[in-house]
Amino acid sequence: xxxxxxxxxxxxxxxxxxxxxxxxxxxxxxxxxxxxxxxxxxxxxxxxxxxxxxxxxxxxxxxxxxxxxxxxxxxxxxxxxxxxxxxxxxxxxxxxxxxxxxxxxxxxxxxxxxxxxxxxxxxxxxxxxxxxxxxxxxxxxxxxxxxxxxxxxxxxxxxxxxxxxxxxxxxxxxxxxxxxxxxxxxxxxxxxxxxxxxxxxxxxxxxxxxxxxxxxxxxxxxxxxxxxxxxxxxxxxxxxxxxxxx
Amino acid sequence: xxxxxxxxxxxxxxxxxxxxxxxxxxxxxxxxxxxxxxxxxxxxxxxxxxxxxxxxxxxxxxxxxxxxxxxxxxxxxxxxxxxxxxxxxxxxxxxxxxxxxxxxxxxxxxxxxxxxxxxxxxxxxxxxxxxxxxxxxxxxxxxxxxxxxxxxxxxxxxxxxxxxxxxxxxxxxxxxxxxxxxxxxxxxxxxxxxxxxxxxxxxxxxxxxxxxxxxxxxxxxxxxxxxxxxxxxxxxxxxxxxxxxxxxxxxxxxxxxxxxxxxxxxxxxxxxxxxxxxxxxxxxxxxxxxxxxxxxxxxxxxxxxxxxxxxxxxxxxxxxxxxxxxxxxxxxx
Numbered sequence: 001x002x003x004x005x006x007x008x009x010x011x012x013x014x015x016x017x018x019x020x021x022x023x024x025x026x027x028x029x030x031x032x033x034x035x036x037x038x039x040x041x042x043x044x045x046x047x048x049x050x051x052x053x054x055x056x057x058x059x060x061x062x063x064x065x066x067x068x069x070x071x072x073x074x075x076x077x078x079x080x081x082x083x084x085x086x087x088x089x090x091x092x093x094x095x096x097x098x099x100x101x102x103x104x105x106x107x108x109x110x111x112x113x114x115x116x117x118x119x120x121x122x123x124x125x126x127x128x129x130x131x132x133x134x135x136x137x138x139x140x141x142x143x144x145x146x147x148x149x150x151x152x153x154x155x156x157x158x159x160x161x162x163x164x165x166x167x168x169x170x171x172x173x174x175x176x177x178x179x180x181x182x183x184x185x186x187x188x189x190x191x192x193x194x195x196x197x198x199x200x201x202x203x204x205x206x207x208x209x210x211x212x213x214x215x216x217x218x219x220x221x222x223x224x225x226x227x228x229x230x231x232x233x234x235x236x237x238x239x240x241x242x243x244x245x246x
Numbered sequence: 247x248x249x250x251x252x253x254x255x256x257x258x259x260x261x262x263x264x265x266x267x268x269x270x271x272x273x274x275x276x277x278x279x280x281x282x283x284x285x286x287x288x289x290x291x292x293x294x295x296x297x298x299x300x301x302x303x304x305x306x307x308x309x310x311x312x313x314x315x316x317x318x319x320x321x322x323x324x325x326x327x328x329x330x331x332x333x334x335x336x337x338x339x340x341x342x343x344x345x346x347x348x349x350x351x352x353x354x355x356x357x358x359x360x361x362x363x364x365x366x367x368x369x370x371x372x373x374x375x376x377x378x379x380x381x382x383x384x385x386x387x388x389x390x391x392x393x394x395x396x397x398x399x400x401x402x403x404x405x406x407x408x409x410x411x412x413x414x415x416x417x418x419x420x421x422x423x424x425x426x427x428x429x430x431x432x433x434x435x436x437x438x439x440x441x442x443x444x445x446x447x448x449x450x451x452x453x454x455x456x457x458x459x460x461x462x463x464x465x466x467x468x469x470x471x472x473x474x475x476x477x478x479x480x481x482x483x484x485x486x487x488x489x490x491x492x493x494x495x496x497x498x499x500x501x502x503x504x505x506x507x508x509x510x511x512x513x514x515x516x517x518x519x520x521x522x523x524x525x526x527x528x529x530x531x532x533x534x535x536x537x538x539x540x541x542x543x544x545x546x547x548x549x550x551x552x553x554x555x556x557x558x559x560x561x562x563x564x565x566x567x568x569x570x571x572x573x574x575x576x577x578x579x
Contacts, residue, residue: 005352012349020337023378083333087394089299090327091350092319 006097013088013101017075018108031071035064035117042181043125057121058207059180061114065139066146066174066200068113070167073106073150076240077163080154095244099237102154103147110143111136127211134210134218141225142203148232149199155239179204199228250275250402250433251296255305258291258457265291267457268305273402273435278428280448281437282550288457289437290330293406296435298322310401323351326395330407332387336380340371340390343379344397351398358397365393369423385416392423403427405436409443421447441547451546455554468549475502475552477542478513478521483535491534498528503551514548 021027039060043053079085088098118135121127129135149170157163177184177191178200184192195201206221251273258266266288273279281289294300296307298318307314309321334343341362348358366372369389374382379390388408395403408424409417424447428434438444444451445465453461453468461468482491488511495504495511500521503514515521518541529536 009350012346016335016338016346019342020335023337082336083329083331084335086299086329087327087333087347088350090297090322090325090329091347092322092352093350094319 006094007100009093009097010101010104013093013098014104014108017072017102017105021072021075021105021109031068032064032113032116035060035067035113036120038063039117039120053121053125054127054211055183055208056181057117057125057127058211059178059204061117061121061139062142062200062203062207063175063178063180064117065110065114065143065203066171069106069110069143069146070150070153070171072109073102073147074154074160074163074167075105076102076151076154077157077160080243081159089244095241096237098244099151099240102240103144103151103233106147106150107140107143110146111139114139114143129207129211130213131210131215134215135207138203138206138210138218138222138225141222141229142199145199145203145225145228145232148229148236151236151240152232155236155243174198174200177201199225199232202228248275249273249308250277250310251279251435252308253292253296253305254308256292256295256302256307257304258288258295258300259303265457266295266302269454269457269459271452271459271462273433274450276428276431276433277449278424278434278436278447280444280451281435281454282439282441282444282448282451282546283437283454284439287439287454289439289454290406291457292454293327293404293435293437297325297327297404323398324401326398326400326403328392328395328403328405328408330410332379332384332391334379334387334390334394337378339376340366340379340382340393341375343390344394347394347397353398361397361399365396369393384412385419388412388416388420389423392420396427400432402433402435405434407438408436409438409440441545441550445546453550453553460553461549465546469544469546471549471552474516475514475544475548476516476518477544477548478515478518478525478539479507479510479542480513480525480529480539481510481537482529483537491529491532494532495525495528498524500524503548505551507547512542512548514544514552 039056042056076085118129150167153163153166153170157166177187177195178198179195180200184195184201187195202221202224206218206225209215209217209221249272253269253271256266256269257264269288269292271279281292283289291300295302296309296314298314298321301315310324312320312324314321335346338346344362344365345358348361353361366375369392371386371390371393374386379387382390405424409420412420421443424434424436436447448465450463451461451465451468452459461471482488488509489506491511492504492506495501495513498521500515500517501513502516505512513521513525522539526536526539
C-alpha cells in the first residue's frame, strides 16, 4: 500500500474518532469538568491569586492532556466491544494505519483539552506563558506519550470496565505523584523516584519551567517525554498488532 | 469467475480450542452459498478468516483469486462484509458513516457522493440520512449495514446471520434484498442457523458443526441424505409437556429420530406403516393421548438432525462454544 494512502487512512480514522467524540457535547463537557474542578478546588486551597497558581496551572494543563489523550485512546476498547473495530479491520486498511490513526486522535484530543485549560488559566488566573511554541511542543509530546499508555491499556483490556480500572490504576497515581499539586522535592523517599518514572512529572516540570521564563531543564524533559512516546508507542502498537493480526 | 471463494483445509485454534477443523469448500461465482450450523459451530470464525480479520492456524482462503493471508488488502477490496450485528458508529449519521467507509475503500469524493446517494435511495434511508444512527430501528440498522457493505460495489458479499434478531417483516425484506443482489450478479456467502433461510436462499449449502464441514451440496441433495426416511408429526393432547415425550417416543421400535419442532414431535423413520401404530400404542401405554398426527416430507432440518444427531435450534451453547464466540471480539488470546 502506498505511504500516502496509508497516511490518509490514518487521518480519516483519527478524524472519524474525533468527530464522534465532539459530536457528544456531554462527552466533551464531562471530560473537561474533572480537571476544571481540580483547578478550582486547589486554587481555593492555595489562594485565588499569587505564585501558587503559577505553580498549579502548568501541572493542571499537563494533567488535562493526560486525561484527554488516555480517554480518547480508550475508544479502541469500546470499538472492540461494540464490534466497530471489526468494520475497520474488514476494510483494506493496514494495521499500522489503524494504530497511527487511533494515536493521532488521542494526541489531538490531549492537545485540545490542555489548550482549553491553558485558556482558562490565562483568563481566570492571569497565568500566561511567554514561549507558547515551547508550551505546544511539550503538550504535544506529553499527549503522544499518554496516548501510548492508552494504547497499551486498550490492548490489554478485554472490555471497557477492565480498561477503566486499568487506566485509573495508572492515571490517579500519576496525577498525585506527577508533581501537579505538590512539588516532588517535598515528597518522602522513595516517592520522588516513583514520580520520575512517570511522564506527567516531566510534562509538569517542563511547563512550569517555561512559565517562569526559563528553559534550563525543558530540553531534558522534552527528551524524557520523547523517550516515553517512543517506548509506549512501540509497546502499545505491538500489543494492538497482535490483536489485529491474530 | 469460476470460484469466487476457495477455502482449503482452513483451521483455527484458539489456544487448545479447535474452532474450525480443516474446512474445505468453494463458493462459485454469482451463487448464493449458505453456511449452515448451530451457534458456536465455527461459522463466524470461518467468515472472519475469509474476510482477513483473523489469521488461520493453517490452511488457506482465496478470495477472487487473492490469497487472504498473502494479499489481504486485495482480497478485502473485493468483499463487502455484513456482520451479524450492526457495527457502524452510533454517534454519527448514516451519511457520515457511509462517507467514512467510502474513504477507507479508496473512493474519490465524487464517486463517494454518488454511491452514498445510490445506496441511501436503494435502502430507503435517504430521509433519515442525517440522523444519528443510534436513533435508528433495528431494521434500519440492518439496511444501513448492508448499504455500508455495498458502498465499494464488491463482487462478493459475505453476510453473517443477516436476519438474526430481526422481526419477520424486516427479515423478509432482507431476504428480498439478498435475492436482488444475487440477481445483479453478486456472489453471496451467507451464514445462518436458520434452516428455512438456507433452504430458501442458497443454491448450495455447507453444513458446519463443531468446526467441521459435514455436508456440502444443494439443499435438495442434502435433503436426500434422509433418503428412505419419512417424517411423522404428532402432537400429544394439550397441557402436556411435549419435550417430556421425546425420550419416551425415541425408545419406540422403528423410530430413528424424534425431536421437537414448533411444539410438535417430529419422528423420522424408514417404515412409517410400522411406526404409526407402534407410536400410537406406545403413547397410549405411557398414559398420553395423541391430539393429531400427520405425515410430512423430510426437510433440510430433518437432514441436519440426521447428519448431526441434534436439532439446530434447541441446543444451548456450551461454555466452550460461548468462549469461542467471545474470543475474536474481546481481544483475549
